[in-house]
Amino acid sequence: MILLFLGLLFSAFWGIRYYWLHNWQKGLSIAVEMKQPQVFPGEIFTLRQIVFNQKNFGLPFLRLLISFDPHFDLVEADHEKPINDLFQVFSLASWSRSEKVFRIKGHKRGVYPLTELQLHCRSLLFQEAVTQTYPLDKEIMVYPKLVSTQEIFQILHTSLGEQLAKQGLVSDPLSFRGLREYRSGDAIKQLDYKKSAQLNQWMVRQYDPTANQEVTLVLDLPETTNWKSDPLAEVSISLFASLAKECQQLGYLVRCQTNGRNQTGQHLFSGNAVTTSVILQNCSHLALSQTVPTKDHLLLPSQQRNHNCLIVTSAAAWSSEKALLAEEMAGTSGIVLLATKLAQETTSNGKLTIREWVIT
Structure with a gap:
């Protein structure tokens, strides 16, 4: 009787293990959003990771990883540190969602594609660590540094x-078109000081060709x-x-x-x-x-x-x-x-x- 009970328990354990290994990634939706991924060196853009677990069992340990070029820094509240791999460790209950926003600074001119992300998962019951790779079609563009002309x-x-x-x-002067608000990178010589003083904000002159x-x-x-x-x-x-x-x-x-x-x-x-x-x-x-x-x-x-x-x-x-x-x-x-x-x-x-x- 004891052997039968142990056999049933063992079978149940392997059945749960088999079910988990073949279904942990189902019902998972992952999105990566970037705001203003075209930046000049030293500027910051944001990357948002969103994971939604749409099934009836939770995932106690997840690690989401995106490989990054070393020419980027992760900007946190009190410091900056180089990025090798951008990762997030979290857990998800059933029918729950996790969202994380990263602030990232680029340093070197270039175009940096993000082609895939990896999701690693572990269970509290089993030793196996499983990984699922998702395609990612994103691109970060760092413009050349602008210098004084x-x-x-x-x-x-x-x-x-x-x-x-x-x-x-x-x-x-015959080609003068009007005024607009000053933008970063505008030539100082185009400032209209009189109008800027009247409006209490910097204004620049525009000209037609x-x-x-x-x-x-x-x-x-x-x-x-x-x-x-x-x-x-x-x-x-x-x-x-x-x-x-x-x-x-x-x-x-x-x-x-x-x-x-x-x-x-x-x-x-x-x-x-x-x-x-x-x-x-x-x-x-x-x-x-x-x-x-x-x-x-x-x-x-x-x-x-x-x-x-x-x-x-x-x-x-x-x-x-x-x-x-x-x-x-x-x-x-x-x-x-x-x-x-x-x-x-x-x-x-x-x-x-x-x-x-x-x-x-």
Whole structure:
């Protein structure tokens, strides 16, 4: 009788174990939501995990895990810490839900896909740990860092691009369109101090494009493998994106070209006019390991040669051979903005120097 009872108990135990192993993940719905996953370096976005257990038995131990790139920090109330794997440990009763919000800060320009999440589960009765993988089609985009363009426009003002700088620094008053509230990244010179004082908030002047306000920006990235990880290459991308954004705010029609490619080797700019959002997104997709030779994008089509043209590059990419090639490009309308970091000029905070290389 005792053996029969033990046999029935053992059978019941294995029956419960079999049922749990084959049904624990059923009735589980998992959602991952991100708010503003397009950020500049140092900005914070939020990620929300929602798990709903829609069945008649609970799950006492769950761990939800999303693999993250190390270039992100988890921001908590009193500190920040690097993320390797973003995980949440919790339990769920039957027909209950768990929700967790994470604040995350990105540091390095790039596009970071989130392709899957893993759910680990344990029971109080059994030793087995089971795992279920769920596909995740999410993407975090970290734009290039925007830098001040004041020094750039000072260079343009004293170089062959004087006409471009004059139009940019002192916009045609006939093209004035109106005022709007100040936004992060707006040029200080566009502030309307009188109106700002009246309304007790910062206001900036807006201008409509005037005839022939067009500029071609060329981003020249390193070709040599040894230089592709150089910090100056990232500085070039930041200068390029910042200058493009500034020119568009001043009313220019902006065209872009580059020898950079995305991670799969595809072109990112075709020389057509583009918006600021497209420029920022494409710059985020640039993979320095995929850059190609410079020749094709420095030799611009003849129909563009009458436009103002600026090449944004760095000491890591520029050479006398490229300078000769660039002279064939745009006559007297081309200027090279060259980011350099010279030992004798490097301050304690690693300040970068920008100098012009005028195409004559």
